[in-house]
């Protein structure tokens with residue numbers, strides 16, 4: 001008897017994670033069927049994906065982008081339904097796919113990810129900003145709907161693979177887990193003197209030594225805020241507090257993270273730095289799927305290096321720990337200010353070193369409150385963005 005294909009929706013299909021997910025799926029003809037693909041502005045790529053993967057539904061930013069997609073597809077549009085805007089995203093996220101890949105970048109990914117969670121299927125989470133902004137609300141929603149949440153972020157996927165099958169985030173110590181160690185590559189400026197950081201360009205910041213990723217996360221890696229966001233993400237995913245979550249710099253990005261146990265064991269997950277490995281793991285889980293990734297050549301590698309992060313040159317990591325310890329709305333403030341500051345840096349309106357200063361200002365200005373729901377969260381997010389924009393404008397005026 002033929003087995004039904006697994007239906008998959010990809011939120012953020014035109015991005016780095018989205019294209020890697022489609023690459024893995026294409027390696028398994030007949031196993032997966034695409035329910036919905038969402039992009040935003042990259043209509044050319046979304047049209048190519050629609051031609052190849054024939055989704056039931058495609059979603060873009062606005063009405064103009066929808067017309068452009070319809071035009072580019074022409075007769076190939078067939079019965080593909082084209083929607084746009086936040087309503088379109090919400091519809092795609094709630095379209096009942098067996099698996100939803102949440103790979104929109106930034107705060108824009110939160111509502112669609114929550115919609116997919118409410119549907120109760122399997123969520124493959126790349127959009128770490130969702131958990132940073134709304135960790136408690138997000139995990140409560142997962143518990144309510146019974147959705148299966150699997151991490152795509154390479155470090156968190158590695159931790160997941162190193163945890164025992166009966167692990168419970170409510171009681172990590174019951175599994176003998178004493179510490180989680182997240183590895184950080186150190187980014188493109190790992191060895192750059194502090195005096196030179198002021199002058200680095202967006203192109204230099206986006207040139208990650210090991211991973212090919214979107215521009216926002218690439219800048220986050222360069223400031224080490226990516227690791228800070230990941231510490232908060234890990235805390236929510238695995239129920240581990242800040243005192244039991246460490247970051248170790250590992251420039252080769254071969255060991256993707258580690259779990260330490262009470263008996264002295266440390267389990268690590270290793271693979272070449274290619275997101276198709278964690279994506280294949282989560283798409284197939286508990287089965288293993290071929291991902292097109294070359295196995296490690298340990299002798300060729302020869303050595304693996306580890307060191308401590310430099311908090312003086314990269315203050316964003318410390319700010320993230322500070323926000324995690326403060327709890328409540330503090331991580332949402334951190335995330336909002338970071339998104340504004342990174343965007344200003346990419347637009348060349350803020351120096352690289354100004355990113356941490358803007359976030360620090362936003363954290364200082366915001367009172368930490370409990371987040372009672374999504375409306376309270378959006379109010380905190382909006383206020384933090386206003387403070388951050390003012391700080392960015394002041395930094396621009398001072399130049």
Ligand SMILES: NC(=O)C1=CN([C@@H]2O[C@H](COP(=O)(O)OP(=O)(O)OC[C@H]3O[C@@H](n4cnc5c(N)ncnc54)[C@H](OP(=O)(O)O)[C@@H]3O)[C@@H](O)[C@H]2O)C=CC1
Nearest residue numbers: 012014015016017039040041042104105108126127213214
């Ligand atoms: N890239 C990686 O290796 C990793 C990424 N992540 C996380 O995954 C997420 C995606 O990262 P990445 O793939 O690198 O990012 P990209 O910038 O490559 O892709 C972002 C995707 O989101 C879409 N998008 C952008 N803005 C909006 C919006 N306002 N509304 C709806 N869709 C939008 C883009 O559409 P379009 O391009 O059509 O405009 C694109 O499909 C991030 O949260 C990142 O932190 C986590 C671990 C690894």
Ligand SMILES: CC(=O)[C@@H](O)[C@H](O)COP(=O)(O)O
Nearest residue numbers: 153154184185186187221226
């Ligand atoms: C691929 C992935 O998961 C990224 O988040 C990656 O970890 C970035 O590398 P660093 O932040 O360690 O430089």
Ligand SMILES: [Mn+2]
Nearest residue numbers: 153154155230
């Ligand atoms: Mn990561």
